[in-house]
Amino acid sequence: MANSATESAIKGAAESVKESAVDSAMRRYDRAMNHSSIQHALVALGSNLDAPATQLKRAVDHLQRHSEGTFVCSSIYRTPPHAMPAGTPDFANAVVRLETTQSGTELLSFLNSLEVFFGRPANHEKNVSRVLDLDLIALGEVISQSEALTLPHPRAAQRDFVLQPIVEIWPDYRLPGFEATASELLAQLGSSPLQYWDTSDY
Numbered sequence: 137m138a139n140s141a142t143e144s145a146i147k148g149a150a151e152s153v154k155e156s157a158v159d160s161a162m163r164r165y166d167r168a169m170n171h172s173s174i175q176h177a178l179v180a181l182g183s184n185l186d187a188p189a190t191q192l193k194r195a196v197d198h199l200q201r202h203s204e205g206t207f208v209c210s211s212i213y214r215t216p217p218h219a220m221p222a223g224t225p226d227f228a229n230a231v232v233r234l235e236t237t238q239s240g241t242e243l244l245s246f247l248n249s250l251e252v253f254f255g256r257p258a259n260h261e262k263n264v265s266r267v268l269d270l271d272l273i274a275l276g277e278v279i280s281q282s283e284a285l286t287l288p289h290p291r292a293a294q295r296d297f298v299l300q301p302i303v304e305i306w307p308d309y310r311l312p313g314f315e316a317t318a319s320e321l322l323a324q325l326g327s328s329p330l331q332y333w334d335t336s337d338y
Contacts, residue, residue, distance in 0.1 A: 174205055174235050175276030177243060178309075180289075180298050181230045182269040184217065188228035189333045191254065191268055196232060198250055205235030210301035212333040219263055228333050231273070231301035240275045240285045247272060273298060277312045288312050296327045 179199060183191040189212050200207045209232045217224040236243055247270040252258050254268040274288040288311040292298050299322040302309055309318045316324070 174237050175278075176206075177234050177236050177275045178273040178302065179232050179234065179247065180269075180271040180273050180292075180295075180301070181232065182215075182227050182271075182297070183267055184225045184227040184265050185267045188225070192228050192230050195250065195254065195268055195270070196230070199232050199234060202236075202246065203234035204237060206233070207235070208233045208305045210304045213297060213300060213330040214333045215297040215330055220265075224265060227297070229297040229301065229330075231298060231305065233305055236275075240272065240278055240280060240287055243275065244272050244285055271298075273302075274311055279312050288314075293321050294325070296322060296325055296330060299325070300330050 181192050181195055183189075183195075185191070192212055196209050200209075210230045212228050212230045215227040215229045217227060238246070248258070251268050251270055256266050256268055271289055271292075272285075272287070273292050278287050280287040289298070292311060293314065299318050302318040303322055307317065307319045310316070311318070311321075314321070
């Protein structure tokens, strides 16, 4: 029964991901016809299983097809695991900036579907290894603290593996509600710069 449920979840996620490119094209058309507003979104990616950097590159391809406009991706960084068992593999991390007319909950739903499509259980535990982790960091100037969605991401300003990629692609960016730029927030952490992921690994 569990395998059947998992297969059903992955099949549903696959259909959702497959439709995203068509949906994105339709949203671009609707925006052109109805002058719908478009917003930038920052999405953080992470993986430490099954060739992590390759998983990130695959996920980036999906996110680029989902974007309705400008798309920028950071380099891939190597991040040591935190608050996880000894021997846990390092994480590959990156951040992308995309454009969308979707609401925060709509975009988050797509990101969750993409995680499941890549093999991450829908009801996953925290602080465990994962094939793909996607966090919606920010959407335009939206500030939200609802049960369904918190924006900007509540821990973004404390994570060097989020801030350093942001600084690479958008150094003067300010998270909604913050006076300090991403560069300033990263400097305040005082952490050593993250290393780039070895390109020979993917």
